[in-house]
Amino acid sequence: MTSQRYITICYAEGQVFASRRCEPGKEQRALKAYLGLTWLRNLTWREATWIERESTKMCDTTYSPVVWAAESWLLGHTLSVGRLHFPHVSLDDPRMLAYTPSAEYGERDRTVRTKPGRYLNKFFSDVLTKKQIAYYAEWWVRGQRPKLLDLSCLPVGIAMGPDDIADVYVNGPESCMDGSYFSDPEQHPARIYGAGDLGVAFLRKPSGDHPEFAKAPDYIARALVWPEKKVVGRVYPSDEGNRNSTSAAAAQEVAYHLLAELRKQGYRSVYEHGWVLFEGMRKVFVGQN
Numbered sequence: 001m002t003s004q005r006y007i008t009i010c011y012a013e014g015q016v017f018a019s020r021r022c023e024p025g026k027e028q029r030a031l032k033a034y035l036g037l038t039w040l041r042n043l044t045w046r047e048a049t050w051i052e053r054e055s056t057k058m059c060d061t062t063y064s065p066v067v068w069a070a071e072s073w074l075l076g077h078t079l080s081v082g083r084l085h086f087p088h089v090s091l092d093d094p095r096m097l098a099y100t101p102s103a104e105y106g107e108r109d110r111t112v113r114t115k116p117g118r119y120l121n122k123f124f125s126d127v128l129t130k131k132q133i134a135y136y137a138e139w140w141v142r143g144q145r146p147k148l149l150d151l152s153c154l155p156v157g158i159a160m161g162p163d164d165i166a167d168v169y170v171n172g173p174e175s176c177m178d179g180s181y182f183s184d185p186e187q188h189p190a191r192i193y194g195a196g197d198l199g200v201a202f203l204r205k206p207s208g209d210h211p212e213f214a215k216a217p218d219y220i221a222r223a224l225v226w227p228e229k230k231v232v233g234r235v236y237p238s239d240e241g242n243r244n245s246t247s248a249a250a251a252q253e254v255a256y257h258l259l260a261e262l263r264k265q266g267y268r269s270v271y272e273h274g275w276v277l278f279e280g281m282r283k284v285f286v287g288q289n
Helices: 027-035 050-059 103-107 116-123 130-142 162-170 189-195 239-243 245-264
Strands: 005-010 016-022 044-047 097-099 112-114 157-159 199-204 219-226 231-237
Touching: 005 050, 016 050, 050 103, 097 116, 112 116, 116 130, 157 162, 162 189, 162 199, 162 219, 189 199, 199 245, 219 245, 231 245
Parallel strands: none
Antiparallel strands: 005 016, 005 044, 097 112, 157 199, 199 219, 219 231
16 A cells, blocks of 8 residues: 555535645645635535546556556557556566556555556457567567568669659549549559659568558658759558558558668669758759769
C-alpha cells in the first residue's frame, strides 16, 4: 500500500471534477487549491475509486507507460488503459510489466508483475501475431523501436516507359494518382513522365510473412526521379501505415530505404541545394547546375 492518498474532487451534485494525489490528512488543503476559483466554490472531495486512482497514476507520472502505449491495437482493445489493466513499467523492476488483472486487485491496490511478451501473448494474441508480440517485447528490452523489416534484399527499380510508370502508380501507394482514381493504365496522367528524361523509382512489396504489408499494394514506395541529373523527388510509401502505427513505422522504414538506396547511386533530393521539382510536370527548374 502506498503512503500517498488519492482523492476525487466532485461538484456538490456528485459529478467528478478531478482526481489527484495528496498526503494523508491534507485532503482539505488539496481541495482549497480549487476553491480559489469562484465558480468552483461548491466542490467537495471523496476517496477515489480504484479506477480513478489508477487513471491518475497514469497521468501524474507515478507510472511510466508501456513503450507501446500509443499503439492503436492497445487503445482500441477492451483491456486498454483507462478500462481495466492500466499496464505500466513495474515500480520494483523496470524489466517487468505491471498491471491490474481484476477489480478485486484494484480495490486492494495490488498489481501483478510479468514479462512484457508473456503479457501480450496472454491478453492480446487475438489482435497480434507471434511475430508482432516478439517485436514489441524486443522494443521493451531495447528501449527503442526496433526495425520491422530487413529491406536489404529489396533492390530499387526505376520505371522509365509510360506503361511501366502507369503500372507503378495504379498498383502503388495511395494518392490522387493511384488506381482508385485512374484504373486504366492506358489513360493514366502519369504516363507523361515516360517521355524520356523522367522515371519513377520504386520498391516492390516484400515476399513472405510481413503482416505490416498484408494489405499493401504491389509497389510499397515510389518517387519521381531524373536519372540524368541524379535528382529524386518526394518519396511516397504505402499509405497502409495510416491505419496502424506498427505499419506506419514499417512504411517510414520503406521510405527511408528507397531514399538511402538512391543516394548510394548518387541521387540527391529536390529539397537540397536549391533544386526544385514540380511533380505533375515534365519541365524541371534547376536552381543550381
